[in-house]
Amino acid sequence: MALPSGEIVSRPMVVRACGHEQEFQYYAVDKYRAQRLAKFQKTRCSVCVEKLNEEQQKAAAAAPSKGEALAMLPLGTQITLTRKPDGNWAGTMTSDGKTVESTGEGAQGLTVALARLWLSTHGTPGLALKPPAPAAKPAPKPVPTARPAPTLRPR
Numbered sequence: 001m002a003l004p005s006g007e008i009v010s011r012p013m014v015v016r017a018c019g020h021e022q023e024f025q026y027y028a029v030d031k032y033r034a035q036r037l038a039k040f041q042k043t044r045c046s047v048c049v050e051k052l053n054e055e056q057q058k059a060a061a062a063a064p065s066k067g068e069a070l071a072m073l074p075l076g077t078q079i080t081l082t083r084k085p086d087g088n089w090a091g092t093m094t095s096d097g098k099t100v101e102s103t104g105e106g107a108q109g110l111t112v113a114l115a116r117l118w119l120s121t122h123g124t125p126g127l128a129l130k131p132p133a134p135a136a137k138p139a140p141k142p143v144p145t146a147r148p149a150p151t152l153r154p155r
């Protein structure tokens with residue numbers, strides 16, 4: 001897309017995707033003004049883009065680390081990784097009866113991505129902080145049967 005040139009002939013206020021108005025610059029020479037305007041209207045204003053970036057950075061900082069994510073998964077979690085013909089990996093993680101799927105270039109990265117995906121969609125916040133469930137009571141000893149064992153008769 002060629003860059004517009006010449007003087008700015010008009011600066012109308014245009015509502016962007018986030019609902020805020022922002023100045024759109026009309027250049028004297030601009031072959032692609034319609035496309036630029038359409039893109040301008042479909043995207044967020046610069047303030048909202050900045051906010052969004054900040055939120056994403058915060059979310060990334062708050063996300064559990066690789067080790068934490070894996071440690072937070074419930075016991076019994078199963079991971080299946082399959083190397084595909086294109087060299088990428090396809091992964092499935094099933095835990096607690098819930099399955100998530102993803103693909104990635106590296107098996108290790110994919111494992112962590114699956115763990116984070118599972119935790120973000122099905123995980124219980126604070127799950128890892130709960131004390132482990134008490135061990136199940138040992139099964140009662142079988143009561144000996146009153147019936148005497150059948151006597152073996154020679155054939």
Ligand SMILES: [Zn+2]
Binds near residue numbers: 020048
């Ligand atoms: Zn905005």
